[in-house]
Amino acid sequence: MGYKHTKYPEWSWSQSRENIFKTCLRKYYFQYYKSHNGWEWNAPEENKKVYRLKKLQSTDTILGSSVHHLLHRVIYDGLPLEKKVLDDKIKKELNDAFRESQNKPAWKVNPSKHVMLKEIYYNDELKDSKIDFINYKKDQIINYLINTDVVENIKNSYYVKSFDTDTFETFEYNKTKVYAIPDLIYKKGKNEKPHIVDWKTGKEKNSSKEQLKLYAYYYYRTYNYTGEITATFIYLYEQKKKEYIFDDKIIKETEKKIENSIKEMKEYLKDEKWNQPLGQAQFKKRTNDVVCSYCKFRELCNR
Numbered sequence: 001m002g003y004k005h006t007k008y009p010e011w012s013w014s015q016s017r018e019n020i021f022k023t024c025l026r027k028y029y030f031q032y033y034k035s036h037n038g039w040e041w042n043a044p045e046e047n048k049k050v051y052r053l054k055k056l057q058s059t060d061t062i063l064g065s066s067v068h069h070l071l072h073r074v075i076y077d078g079l080p081l082e083k084k085v086l087d088d089k090i091k092k093e094l095n096d097a098f099r100e101s102q103n104k105p106a107w108k109v110n111p112s113k114h115v116m117l118k119e120i121y122y123n124d125e126l127k128d129s130k131i132d133f134i135n136y137k138k139d140q141i142i143n144y145l146i147n148t149d150v151v152e153n154i155k156n157s158y159y160v161k162s163f164d165t166d167t168f169e170t171f172e173y174n175k176t177k178v179y180a181i182p183d184l185i186y187k188k189g190k191n192e193k194p195h196i197v198d199w200k201t202g203k204e205k206n207s208s209k210e211q212l213k214l215y216a217y218y219y220y221r222t223y224n225y226t227g228e229i230t231a232t233f234i235y236l237y238e239q240k241k242k243e244y245i246f247d248d249k250i251i252k253e254t255e256k257k258i259e260n261s262i263k264e265m266k267e268y269l270k271d272e273k274w275n276q277p278l279g280q281a282q283f284k285k286r287t288n289d290v291v292c293s294y295c296k297f298r299e300l301c302n303r
């Protein structure tokens with residue numbers, strides 16, 4: 001289907017949308033409304049600017065998506081789980097991102113096709129301390145994958161389904177499109193309980209059990225299942241796992257949570273039918289703090 005211009009974005013729900021909504025209403029407005037159509041050549045300059053800032057990436061997100069993509073290829077496509085293979089591919093993506101970030105005019109014209117690192121956009125440089133940290137993080141992640149049986153154990157399963165980083169599968173809940181697809185699902189045997197895995201390249205303190213509940217909910221709905229599910233965060237950088245066991249009680253709990261969240265978000269709509277938001281002033285900025293200092297939109301808030 002070809003491209004169709006819409007005045008307002010499509011309504012949808014996801015855990016990350018909820019997180020941003022709870023973190024800062026102004027950021028929520030920039031991310032989900034003001035950036036809309038900012039890719040069109042004749043869009044107002046202010047929308048183009050917000051869209052460009054939305055597309056900024058950090059070295060941590062480049063590393064994270066590179067690791068996720070490689071794990072998908074190792075588990076699904078038979079890419080060898082070898083230190084050099086992983087190291088070369090991750091380094092190449094980080095180096096490409098750094099190189100592309102030097103070309104601001106190209107990124108400005110087409111921010112979805114060119115990478116701009118947030119660190120370079122805001123600080124004009126990637127500090128040595130940041131480069132050292134990213135390299136250390138990369139090595140920790142690779143060492144964990146190579147020196148444990150975490151991947152081999154998954155590969156030797158009766159059933160494995162891995163979702164790549166560009167998979168944007170959704171399901172519908174009460175006429176709302178919900179984005180909630182796990183990184184991986186596997187079963188050790190035909191009658192064994194399913195396992196859900198979420199690979200994490202960040203720290204445990206930045207993750208929430210709610211995300212895993214949502215993935216379990218996806219499984220219950222999609223596979224018409226009623227038994228227990230094991231859901232695990234695998235913290236690759238911190239080299240540890242955190243496992244939860246859910247039963248089908250979480251179906252109602254998750255539906256209630258999604259419903260409440262949707263209700264709160266819809267209070268910021270002028271017209272629900274078209275997903276037209278209230279004016280920018282209604283989306284309050286948060287008090288200036290450390291969250292603002294890492295926010296990709298901070299230029300727009302003079303922070």
Ligand code: SF4
Pocket residue numbers: 024025026027030285286287291292293295296297298299300301303
């Ligand atoms: S800089 Fe702060 S106030 Fe502005 S959008 Fe980001 S988090 Fe919100």
